[in-house]
Structures are given as C-alpha cells and as structure tokens.
Amino acid sequence: xxxxxxxxxxxxxxxxxxxxxxxxxxxxxxxxxxxxxxxxxxxxxxxxxxxxxxxxxxxxxxxxxxx
Numbered sequence: 382x383x384x385x386x387x388x389x390x391x392x393x394x395x396x397x398x399x400x401x402x403x404x405x406x407x408x409x410x411x412x413x414x415x416x417x418x419x420x421x422x423x424x425x426x427x428x429x430x431x432x433x434x435x436x437x438x439x440x441x442x443x444x445x446x447x448x
Contacts, residue, residue, distance in 0.1 A: 398436030404446045 393401075400406040400418040409417045422429040422442045429442055 396436060398438050399440050399443045400433060400435065400437050402445055403440070403442075404444045405442055 405421045406418045423431040
C-alpha cells in the first residue's frame, strides 16, 4: 500500500500529523509537486513504513525536531 501525497503547497500539521514535526521524517517533493514524508526509521526497523499513510496520529518512534 502506498502513502497518499500531500498536494497542497502549504501542508499543515492536520494534513501530515506527527511526521510534520518528527526528526525522523523528511519531506520529499516530486517533479510534479506532490509531497511525501519519508521515515528514516524504516531503514533499520521494519515496524515503520518508509512512506507512512498520512496523517500520522500515533507513532512509537516519534521524536520532535530540535532547533
């Protein structure tokens, strides 16, 4: 199953969920302008999806980004 892209230019926390503020997530923008969120935890832990379904409202790997 594939993640659904966020297609609005200014995506909100409501649309993305925890991935928007997680240090393990990276926003990936395609050539067509779609934005996907990639979870780096998926590289070492099979419990995490590479491209989670959005919005993510609970995640055991969530860690807020630091400034």
